């Protein structure tokens with residue numbers, strides 16, 4: 365998490381570099397939970413959503429060298445959404461051809477009866493991505509703050525507790541709660557801006 | 563909006579005497595118009611930006627923080643400067659609501675290790691490890707369930723990461739322990755366990771394997787293989803002696 369801000373900006377370029385171990389770790393931390401949730405939302409069991417996530421990451425690593433990094437031609441997450449949908453389709457097709465053991469009949473039936481994701485899902489994907497990006501950024505800046513500052517931020521900004529309640533819980537002033545909350549928000553904002561994916 | 567006047571004769575370090583309407587040149591892009599009109603006695607936007615950056619002298623910082631105690635306008639102004647508008651705050655609340663909804667798989671955090679700054683390393687009180695039972699293995703810091711804590715590898719706002727020996731499986735693991743101060747909070751506890759379950763569900767070569775999620779342990783604990791933990795800078799020197 366201590367990348368210079370210059371290299372942080374180019375996560376999508378960094379994962380093309382096979383020697384950059386942290387790039388894939390950062391990348392997977394940002395996108396894998398999103399794909400996992402996409403799979404769960406489409407009705408997959410945990411293990412199937414996990415398979416889907418693996419397939420999507422695999423597809424990205426295969427395709428990333430051919431991808432043009434040009435934000436004016438559409439966002440990366442938009443492209444990834446297409447990959448996730450195609451892989452979901454493939455997964456269902458595969459499940460259809462190779463029925464599992466009898467014990468899994470119910471799960472298998474459910475899998476095949478699921479409708480294909482509709483167009484409305486792109487709104488869900490967009491909203492979910494923003495939440496995931498926020499969580500990803502919080503993880504990256506968390507270590508830069510004292511525990512009390514971090515808790516002041518999380519309990520107010522994320523959990524929506526009042527500054528007064530959090531101040532008395534943490535034994536600090538209301539002003540200190542607002543200061544801590546704002547400093548963390550400021551760092552998160554910078555971390556997100558460095559992704560250059562808006 | 564009122565706030566305490568400075569004590570007579572004291573040198574007040576913050577200029578509170580700016581005009582009521584502040585220049586819109588730099589602000590109109592990030593703040594709604596209503597935010598531009600502030601009470602005459604409030605610090606300027608520029609001052610709040612400096613406050614955010616932490617560049618102010620300690621005395622000024624304290625005065626600003628004191629002002630924030632009482633001034634709802636400035637509380638809101640500071641938040642808006644920091645978040646760059648409302649949308650980041652909205653996303654933060656959506657994340658919170660998804661977490662509270664307890665839907666099982668909403669908003670998992672990736673399994674990353676909290677890093678610790680040098681300042682935190684020196685400021686951490688020793689009683690952080692008070693939840694450990696006496697070690698039953700020479701050289702260990704203490705014991706938690708069947709884990710012998712060997713070293714502290716990281717510390718975050720919500721938890722502590724320990725390198726530990728798993729007595730059941732006979733291997734070295736990293737365990738993440740929910741901060742004892744938060745273990746009593748149902749929300750924090752549920753979130754912690756859900757993070758671990760979600761992390762366990764997303765196994766791939768880039769994400770470490772989660773071995774175990776123990777909600778029953780006090781505090782709740784989860785563990786994963788220690789190859790990643792060992793890449794973390796250890797910060798256990800102070801705690802080890």
Ligand SMILES: [Zn+2]
Nearest residue numbers: 604633635636
């Ligand atoms: Zn004010």
